[in-house]
Amino acid sequence: MVFERMPLEIWFDKYQFEVDYDIGESGMKYLSVKDLGIDLNEIELRYGYHLGNPELRAEIAKGYRSLDFENVAVTTGASEGNFSVIGHLVGPNDHIIVEHPTYPSLYQIPRSLNRNLSLFKLKWDNDFRPDMDELRRLVRPNTKLITLTHPNNPTGSVITEKELKEAIEIAEDVGAYLMVDETYREMMFETPPPLAATMSSNAISLTSMSKTWGLPGIRIGWVVADTPIIQAVRAVREQVTICNSSIGEAIAKAVLEKRETLLKERREAMMANFVVLKEWMDNQDWLEWIEPKSGVVGAPRLRRRGSTDELCQLLVTKYRTFTVPGSHMELDGHLRIGFGGEHEELVKGLDMLKQALREIHS
Ligand SMILES: Cc1ncc(COP(=O)(O)O)c(C=O)c1O
DSSP: OOOOOOHHHHHHHHHGGGOSEEOOOSSSOOOOHHHHTOOOTTOOOSOOOTTOOHHHHHHHHTTSTTOOGGGEEEESHHHHHHHHHHHHHOOTTOEEEEEESSOTHHHHHHHHTTOEEEEEEOOGGGTTOOOHHHHHHHOOTTEEEEEEESSOTTTOOOOOHHHHHHHHHHHHHTTOEEEEEOTTGGGBSSOOOOOGGGTOTTEEEEEESSSTTSOGGGOOEEEEOOHHHHHHHHHHHHTTTSSOOHHHHHHHHHHHHTHHHHHHHHHHHHHHHHHHHHHHHHTOSSEEOOOOOBSSEEOOEETTOSOSHHHHHHHHHTSOEEOEEGGGGTOTTBEEEEOOSOHHHHHHHHHHHHHHHHHHHO
């Protein structure tokens, strides 16, 4: 068993701090403590409850209809949730199906653990939509977990309620779980499909404060599921992080208590940015895309085809603009553009992208 670094995170670690314009990030522009106006002075810097502060868990549970705080495990970002669920459910003789492309840890964890992994591919020719017949073909008697990511990173594809129900049935038929990474769900352009965990005791929802709320630095995410899964997440995380950061939990709680007001502002900013990106895409000659249906990322490809490595490298070094080359997300030929950042930064970054595209095509 060998844990190797993920190419996506190597790229971030190397370049994201070295640029002037970031149009590759997959979340809304990050916030500072000052922006939030939260007083942190009274926070006790002790170990916390291993499943998360009960008040925070109750605040989170309010979003999940029939479920309550016992169905919530607060984790160190969605990342720890992913690790815990996969680590617990998928043993050495089990099979896991992971929708692809996605955030790489979802397939990299089973690879590192040497598990039997099948990739459920979203294809350009199918508008990056999940094909349920294909999912049915991939399932085996020993499949223990199917993971989907919707809205999808990096394609912006969105599953329908009907497809989600079908995916749950496919999992249930073999006694497997379906886990949906819903990290981008609050950034839907239209009404989102239901939260997976509210649909079946075999469905697991997972999300994070990192993207919609622009708070990746507090490292808070959560898993919502039937209580045996929640208890298992606790067992795994006790061996890795024990509990969450008390400062992170306090910030998450304060933000979620104001979620409606904050969400409105953030969605307006996201939609205004999407208009800019869409217009830019309509008026350039070198890239084509399947328009994202939601979230704050899209994955255009070069019309002339071929790798985007040279483009992204040129952009980051000469034009000080950050995007993500598709090769770092197993989607070579594409690049990830994020439109959740500041408006001006997006406009400038797209201008730099245009110049770099012109340069590589001259
Ligand atoms: C779909 C998805 N899941 C999980 C993560 C991990 O995020 P975090 O651990 O910050 O919640 C990311 C980050 O990009 C993501 O895109």
